[in-house]
Amino acid sequence: MGNSDKSVVSRLRKLIGEGHYPSGERLGEVAVAEQLGVSRTPVRLAFRTLEQEGLLQRAGKRGFMVREFTEADVHCAVEVRGVLEGLAARRLAEHGLSGALEAELQVWIQRGRDLLAKGYLEERDVDVWSELNRHFHEAIVGSAGSPVIGDAIARNNHLPFAAADSIIIDSEALDREYRKLQLAQVQHELVVQALRHGEGARAEMLMREHAFIGLRYGELLGLGSGRGQAED
Amino acid sequence: MGNSDKSVVSRLRKLIGEGHYPSGERLGEVAVAEQLGVSRTPVRLAFRTLEQEGLLQRAGKRGFMVREFTEADVHCAVEVRGVLEGLAARRLAEHGLSGALEAELQVWIQRGRDLLAKGYLEERDVDVWSELNRHFHEAIVGSAGSPVIGDAIARNNHLPFAAADSIIIDSEALDREYRKLQLAQVQHELVVQALRHGEGARAEMLMREHAFIGLRYGELLGLGSGRGQAED
DNA sequence: GATGTTGTATTTGGATCCAAAGTAAAGGTC
DNA sequence: GACCTTTACTTTGGATCCAAATACAACATC
Structure with missing residues (x-):
């Protein structure tokens, strides 16, 4: 078990923190999954964690977006x-x-x-x-x-x-x-x-x-x- | 899409809050999934959310346990x-x-x-x-x-x-x-x-x-x- | 008899498949 | 020409399958 779950969370956290994803941009599960070289499953798990952490927020009914900070x-x-x-x-x-x-x-x-x-x-x-x-x-x-x-x-x-x-x-x-x-x-x-x-x-x-x-x-x-x- | 994801989170939150699961008890994904009548997937997603909320905590390397509050x-x-x-x-x-x-x-x-x-x-x-x-x-x-x-x-x-x-x-x-x-x-x-x-x-x-x-x-x-x- | 090792069973993590909801686009009607 | 409807596509959610890791137990050895 590579335990890539934790890894995906921290990698995404880093990418978001570095401004790699523009604020307000919608994050697609498939896009992120391919970019990180993993399946959709760990990405979906990571999105829930990052939502609770406040780095992501739900974009209407359709997935998540990068939260913008003023x-x-x-x-x-x-x-x-x-x-x-x-x-x-x-x-x-x-x-x-x-x-x-x-x-x-x-x-x-x-x-x-x-x-x-x-x-x-x-x-x-x-x-x-x-x-x-x-x-x-x-x-x-x-x-x-x-x-x-x-x-x-x-x-x-x-x-x-x-x-x-x-x-x-x-x-x-x-x-x-x-x-x-x-x-x-x-x-x-x-x-x-x-x-x-x-x-x-x-x-x-x-x-x-x-x-x-x-x-x-x-x-x-x-x-x-x-x-x-x-x-x- | 039944959107049972949110539902599972709030149902589990309620069950935990009501003391349905004893504090410190390990929660198995399959057990909870069967109990709630859903697949393991939404339960896994819910566990991550509830972990961030502080109601669950990781039980060593193996799954989650109900957090006990003093x-x-x-x-x-x-x-x-x-x-x-x-x-x-x-x-x-x-x-x-x-x-x-x-x-x-x-x-x-x-x-x-x-x-x-x-x-x-x-x-x-x-x-x-x-x-x-x-x-x-x-x-x-x-x-x-x-x-x-x-x-x-x-x-x-x-x-x-x-x-x-x-x-x-x-x-x-x-x-x-x-x-x-x-x-x-x-x-x-x-x-x-x-x-x-x-x-x-x-x-x-x-x-x-x-x-x-x-x-x-x-x-x-x-x-x-x-x-x-x-x-x- | 105690401890270390190996083997098996349980359980979690990851990938894939299918269905449903939402969105966008194309076409038709007023 | 504008607006509504229908259809096709994109994307997310749920279920299942497979692999890997951990825990437990049985066995063997010292």
């Missing part, structure tokens, strides 16, 4: 992630964070410090940051007491530009991105501080603000565009 | 809905609500007033409230500027007890439920008031608190259980 959609998706991660952080602060979790968060904090300690950013640092950032966020969301919040965030992250690790805009302008990551690092540390002191409201607001870092901090720091580009 | 999951799902509807309300307040929307919200407010004016609750009032409540929430969420928030709420509502219209606990104790609906009505009116005056933070908090009405208000009002029962 500027407002991107902005909303970022805010949704913000309030959900904020919720997770607040619950964590209110229920008290375990010593183990505090230790783990401290690890990612330290990794961030080490990464930024040298005062500039290298090409390969981007992946390192992306990793530790992902771990940091997953550690908080995963400890919120229920997988429900994490699931909601995961579904939201399927939307383009909504994921937490789509911060990096331009790997050419690493010197300018450095300041942004510095701010992100400070926000991470402040979140942990708030969590440690059981300051639920503060932790929540910090996480909500932290979500905007890839969206609104560009204009603030005088970077080119305020709008981020996904980088996976 | 008390904490239910609580989290309600909070998730709260923060998302709160986000929608805040955005609405910040961007200013149109005259048309204000008029529509006023309609549902008035319907609620009319329903509760007679001082008690009848059996058939439950459906009426459920309808106007749904319209009220959909009007706010649908006007938040992007379908992204509404989608996230819709996905969250697939979880049992998370939907906004699962307020009614017991249609036998209508006199006690009346007080709960009175509070809900007041909260609706306060939300509209806040929206009208552009009080984003207040609208957000009111919506967040409003989400708890089916969860925590029971104990407050001296009702039997604090935990709601879905009623669709």
Whole structure:
């Protein structure tokens, strides 16, 4: 069993994310199937999954079409992630964070410090940051007491530009991105501080603000565009 | 084309919601297919949809199992809905609500007033409230500027007890439920008031608190259980 | 007697076939 | 010439068939 089902979903997700299919275009099952070299069956299964993820939407009575995202959609998706991660952080602060979790968060904090300690950013640092950032966020969301919040965030992250690790805009302008990551690092540390002191409201607001870092901090720091580009 | 696909999804959703399948039980495709009187194909499609909705989860390498929900999951799902509807309300307040929307919200407010004016609750009032409540929430969420928030709420509502219209606990104790609906009505009116005056933070908090009405208000009002029962 | 291995049965994934619904096009009528 | 009707084609949904993988069990070996 080649288990091409999962593969078809991720391949289609990638193709759509890369804009390979124009927004609003109807996707025919046969066309996609031939293009991917599989039968119609796995494509049909994948379409249902991608519909639930929000990347496809039903085109009337006739199949699916690529969902088009406006500027407002991107902005909303970022805010949704913000309030959900904020919720997770607040619950964590209110229920008290375990010593183990505090230790783990401290690890990612330290990794961030080490990464930024040298005062500039290298090409390969981007992946390192992306990793530790992902771990940091997953550690908080995963400890919120229920997988429900994490699931909601995961579904939201399927939307383009909504994921937490789509911060990096331009790997050419690493010197300018450095300041942004510095701010992100400070926000991470402040979140942990708030969590440690059981300051639920503060932790929540910090996480909500932290979500905007890839969206609104560009204009603030005088970077080119305020709008981020996904980088996976 | 009988379009049994959609039908299978909703039938399975209902069966799972009613606890027809024990939590954690593995669901075989053939068994479900025979039970529903259809082929394996629509069942396979439905399983993928229900997996994304969070009602099923993969059972190792072999098929799916009914996801089990703890008390904490239910609580989290309600909070998730709260923060998302709160986000929608805040955005609405910040961007200013149109005259048309204000008029529509006023309609549902008035319907609620009319329903509760007679001082008690009848059996058939439950459906009426459920309808106007749904319209009220959909009007706010649908006007938040992007379908992204509404989608996230819709996905969250697939979880049992998370939907906004699962307020009614017991249609036998209508006199006690009346007080709960009175509070809900007041909260609706306060939300509209806040929206009208552009009080984003207040609208957000009111919506967040409003989400708890089916969860925590029971104990407050001296009702039997604090935990709601879905009623669709 | 316990553990590892092999063989069989069950079950899922993929491909193909058939039917039905929808769409588009062509033709006819007013 | 415009609009309605009918027909043909495209496309999706459902059922069945086949292959592959996993799980279970029986057997053999240490």
